[in-house]
Amino acid sequence: MFGVDESSEAIASLGERADERHLDVSGKVVNLTELDIEPQRYRIIVAYTALDHVDAAAGERLAKAMMAGLELGGYLFAAVFLADDPGCTGRGGGVSETAAYVRHYYRQGELRDQFSG
Structure with missing residues (x-):
């Protein structure tokens, strides 16, 4: 691992x-914007609140690199903060301790669209 x-x-x-x-x-x-992912190298890639820690364009590039980095039949798990998260506006309870590092809050369906293209 x-x-x-x-x-x-x-x-x-x-x-x-x-x-x-x-x-x-x-x-x-x-730095995630400089991450070099070897093509067809991994059986599973987990990106837990990683894509939202870079700007939208870098997230798009990283998502494509992750997909290319999977072996045939591999799995990718990605979780991101959404625009309706309390940390997005700074109001409300339950704000994550990593909210200050989020560069891009995803819209509903955006992550799915990013990986389906």
């Missing part, structure tokens, strides 16, 4: 937890 994050603290924590559990997991600190 291989993980990426823009936070060196997150990658260090990943390494420590993997070592504690004797898991074959590695990570790399990388």
Whole structure:
């Protein structure tokens, strides 16, 4: 398993937890807009609140690279913050601690459209 994050603290924590559990997991600190995904390399790609941490154009490019990075029959799981999320307006309860880092709040159906093209 291989993980990426823009936070060196997150990658260090990943390494420590993997070592504690004797898991074959590695990570790399990388700016998502500069991430190079090898074509047809992965059986599964998980992008949990990653695409919304870059602007819309970069998210589109990253989504295409993720799709190209899947092996034949591979799976992709993506979750993003939506425009109706409390963090989008800064009002209401339940705002995520990562809301300040969101660069693009997705509209309903936008993520589906991004991966169906």
